[in-house]
Amino acid sequence: MKKQTTFITSILLSLSLSTFAQDNDSVMVRKFFDESLMRGKSYEWLRDLTGNVGPRLSGSEGAKKAVQWGKTLLESGGYDRVFLQDVMVPHWERGAKEEGYILNGKEKIKVPIAALGGSIATPKKGITAEVIEVKTFQELRALGKEKCEGKIIFFNRPMDATRINTFEAYGMAGDQRRAGANEAAKVGAIGVIIRSLSNTENDYPHTGSMSYATGVPLIPAAALSTKAATLLSNILKENPSTKFYFKQSCQTFDDAPSHNVVAEIKGSEHPEEIIVVGGHLDSWDLAQGAHDDGTGIVQSMEVIRMFKALNIRPKHTIRVVLFMNEENGTRGGIKYAELAKANNEKHIFGLESDSGGFTPKGFGMQGASAELLSKFQAYRKLFAPYGIHEFERGGGGADIGPLAPQGTVLIGFKPDSQRYFEYHHASNDTFETVNQRELELGAAAMASLVYLLDKM
Amino acid sequence: MKKQTTFITSILLSLSLSTFAQDNDSVMVRKFFDESLMRGKSYEWLRDLTGNVGPRLSGSEGAKKAVQWGKTLLESGGYDRVFLQDVMVPHWERGAKEEGYILNGKEKIKVPIAALGGSIATPKKGITAEVIEVKTFQELRALGKEKCEGKIIFFNRPMDATRINTFEAYGMAGDQRRAGANEAAKVGAIGVIIRSLSNTENDYPHTGSMSYATGVPLIPAAALSTKAATLLSNILKENPSTKFYFKQSCQTFDDAPSHNVVAEIKGSEHPEEIIVVGGHLDSWDLAQGAHDDGTGIVQSMEVIRMFKALNIRPKHTIRVVLFMNEENGTRGGIKYAELAKANNEKHIFGLESDSGGFTPKGFGMQGASAELLSKFQAYRKLFAPYGIHEFERGGGGADIGPLAPQGTVLIGFKPDSQRYFEYHHASNDTFETVNQRELELGAAAMASLVYLLDKM
CATH class of the missing domain: 3.50.30.30 (Glucose Oxidase; domain 1)
Structure with missing residues (x-):
């Protein structure tokens, strides 16, 4: 009888603890959404990047400006570390x-x-x-x-x-x-x-x-x-x-020097374990590169801004990377993974936003164990109030892809895809086609997921 | 033993029948989506309505043109019946x-x-x-x-x-x-x-x-x-x-004569039971009324067009109504319900699209029994492959609302709401803000739901 009571008590206790954890997570997710929708910076950053930097194909003057733009903005964020990674990139001109x-x-x-x-x-x-x-x-x-x-x-x-x-x-x-x-x-x-x-x-x-x-x-x-x-x-x-x-x-020139831009918040418990969040800083020359991939850039930067604004110290190191050269070479992504290996860094998760700044629908995960995948899918409940329902196998992104052989679990942010190919790689991929709320909901979803992964 | 075997057999049989039904439903839903995305008319109809009819506030010349536009188009559809309902509407001019x-x-x-x-x-x-x-x-x-x-x-x-x-x-x-x-x-x-x-x-x-x-x-x-x-x-x-x-x-004039425009396909088994699908034909005077509610109009018309194109004879009568005067009086909706009562018509379901032509997220249902609601929610599985996940209590629409006292179960079509109030009631509510795929996905979702409700 005693044994059974203990058993039941322990079930009840674990149930109530799990309910408590879930409730607490709900509160935190709500905070990220409120912060992004009320005091978000992503939209104004995007206006600046698309309008004042503009097109930024690898090897171009625009790309140089973009690197400087990202570095300056991240340096003003008060993070633990901001640095550039050198990378040689293709240089083609129209x-x-x-x-x-x-x-x-x-x-x-x-x-x-x-x-x-x-x-x-x-x-x-x-x-x-x-x-x-x-x-x-x-x-x-x-x-x-x-x-x-x-x-x-x-x-x-x-x-x-x-x-x-x-x-x-x-x-x-x-x-x-x-x-x-x-x-x-x-x-x-x-x-x-x-x-x-x-x-x-x-x-x-x-x-x-x-x-x-x-x-x-x-x-x-x-x-x-x-x-x-x-x-x-x-x-x-x-x-x-x-x-x-x-x-x-058009003409291909010699490879040109360029950079990934990196910023990080050090983890309080496992600083040596890294969760990387990113998009790509380069864009095609025809376009402002709003949805491809200005939105991914500002959403990634917004993730760490919100961690700081909400005074959340992550357990693991959270690193934002503005990758160079996704469009015609993925040299930034390849270089990032090379350096990670050379420096013995352990990347536990990678999250990429490179599918446009549209209303978030969910995330796709690759390289996860069945157990991890099922924990990930259980997040559905936390995200459903935000209209986000799709937690599926498969995903990742071109820039984080090279981390896969190091055992990093890769996650792709999945916004609604209906409008993306109206603008993709064309001169109509402009700031005006981005809806502020859709962009901000995406940033909040990404930050919430990073928060949950960090706790997991 | 025999009893148990019979019991198990009957469970297996009912399971396989239900799986069969589900599979068959999947096939039909797929057909509606393919038809809408490949051969849909909604987008070209919307271009015509917004461009050639334009603003159409109740009592205006635009509203008269819109009634004629709807009647002519529906008459060309080869349906069992197309008719107008007289209704007096407010007449205010800016x-x-x-x-x-x-x-x-x-x-x-x-x-x-x-x-x-x-x-x-x-x-x-x-x-x-x-x-x-x-x-x-x-x-x-x-x-x-x-x-x-x-x-x-x-x-x-x-x-x-x-x-x-x-x-x-x-x-x-x-x-x-x-x-x-x-x-x-x-x-x-x-x-x-x-x-x-x-x-x-x-x-x-x-x-x-x-x-x-x-x-x-x-x-x-x-x-x-x-x-x-x-x-x-x-x-x-x-x-x-x-x-x-x-x-x-601005000035208010005497009420003006106007019309709801109605078209129907007669049910093969229960012609006396009606499923009504609609949006509102009037719009504010400032705007082309693209998302409010040109999209609801063309999606509703697309529902019965697709039934005919796919050669599906519904069991119940399916009626499309282009309601007049949602914006400043709801007189069309009120008149429609009055006539339904006076004519002893039985409306089993009402479905309205009046939340814009954006990517479909789901439907809300009101006035349903718990049993009906749970059947409705089980449709989630059929719609999930189309990114449609929300089947919730609550919904309906202003024009179908007056049918509620007659016991009609009311359903509101729920597209993504993020962009709606960027355009709502303003002069920027134009055709160009509507994405063809988003519109067509909505029409397909509505037709699929009507198909399932008709079978239920």
Whole structure:
């Protein structure tokens, strides 16, 4: 009887302790949301970064300014340590604004195009050739040299609109941009144009990285706006001998010196164990880089600002990293992981925000044990009052990815993805497209998760 | 033993039947999402309604055009029945553009203002008076006649940024707009200006309905943009004798004839039982009425279009109603319920979309039995793959509300609420602020729910 009573008492005690912990966690989560929504800095920081720094492609003057901007801001935060990590990054420049024309008999239609990042230039006069439209590499290979030699290949497979998570659709269409030039060169094409990776019909060409495979000729590659791609496709149906002209003068220079920007709050109990939170500081040259990834940068900085503002001393060291060069090389992320290893640092968690500053939907976790994953999923209850319900396996981020082999559990912040590819890598990725509340809710969700992970 | 076997068999059978039903439902939900995202009409309909019909306040030429627009479109849909319901609606007109100035000593600062719907005009020359800023009616009453007589009362209580559901914050601040003029008149004020009910700092005044109580003097009421309200408040701190001038020439005319627009697909098994789906066709005069409530209109029309396109014959009659006059009277909703009663119609469910065309988060249900509510909540599983997780008690909508006494179970469509009050009732509520995918996901969610309710 006594034994049973003790057992029941201990159950009741542990239940009430767990309820207490849950209640206490709720209070803390509420504090982060209130702080972000009432006294948040993320939105004004983003206005400053997008407006006063602007585009900041690796190796550019903008990127230099961005590093200085991040360092200065973090230094004013009163954290335990702010420092730069040296990293050599690719340096590619777009040059003069590209020109593109559909040449349908005597008709000459100007269309918006943008060189893909990493592409070579066309000859100075540009190139003109008949256009072969394909949807897949398979289709291209089937056509072969006979049909494609000397032509411009037009990859026109749209993002699949039925994918609810638009990143899936992006992933499925991405081969056209990344490797289209290589596949086209193999069949003797002299240039490549792709339908922009966007699910919105508009006039903005979306750039993004491509790279050349060894052993195949280098041919120039550019993106057409989705509207221009639809137009070209329709014209080709009427007149298969329609030609396309484009001219671009982009160029790759020697690698340039740059930096990751790092700030940290030392842990009170396990300073040697690090939780890293970050986004990427570089952006494409066409855009202000608001959603990609200004929002991730200011949300990450907001996480540690709120820890200080709310007077919360974490048990583990919390480190914010503004990674350089996610867009065309991930050199910042790779360097960060290299240094972590070289310095014998132990990174227990990595959290990245690089999916836009939209209303938070949840988080994805990779590299976790079943036990950890189930604890993580139990957070659902704490986040549900904030409309955040998705705690799933899978996630991470490009910049924290290189930490995976060191056993770091990687977490990706998941905002609503519906609008992201309207702006991604295009000149309309501006401050005005970011909603203050959505941005602030995301920062609060990230800070809350870091708080919970630190306690765990 | 036999009994137990039978019992187990019957459990297994019912489990597998229920799994089968669930699978089949999943397939149907997927079909609605694919149809909406691939071949949806809602976005192009919205472009047409907002661009070619435009503002459509009850009693206006725009409202007449909107009725014709809805009728014509629905008649082209091949439904079993399309008809109009006559309803007399209020007819208020804004008149010439309002003028507002902060008069700080010799400084005269022009600020954006808009008369509240239903307000009287100022005298032709406008009114000028010192400003008393208050946050609450209580504060106003405490000041009393002594301080307020002959003054302009400035209600400046912002929406609470910490409410995650912005409709809660709107509800909490709404008394200032709806009843501020009455409270101010009671203490002898000559005019009222309110901080726009918006959680965004910008230059758009947000109008909305107010009404006069009997037995108190009628005084003119207007909304200032949030930025202007903040500015005025700051200036008042420096100089409490700052004056305000405003002029408006709005006017209420006799009630005007108008219509609800109704279309239905007859039920195959219970044609006498009706599921009604709707939004409101009228909008404020300042705006294109995109999110309020063009999106609800086109989503509702899309629900029955998809039933036809997918060749689904519902068991119950599905009726789409484009309600007139939600904004300043709800006469359409009241008339609809009156006619339903007079015609002995049985409305089993009502679903309204009047919270904007943003990413769907869920639905709220009111008037349901515990059993029904629990069936409804079990739909979560079917909607989770679409990022839709919230199936809660509470909801409904202003237009379907009058059906409640007839025992109709009312459901409100719940999109993400973060951006709604950036646009609500203001001139920036335009087509461009609506994202096509978000709109289409909402339409698909609504159609899926109607499909499930019809089967239930």
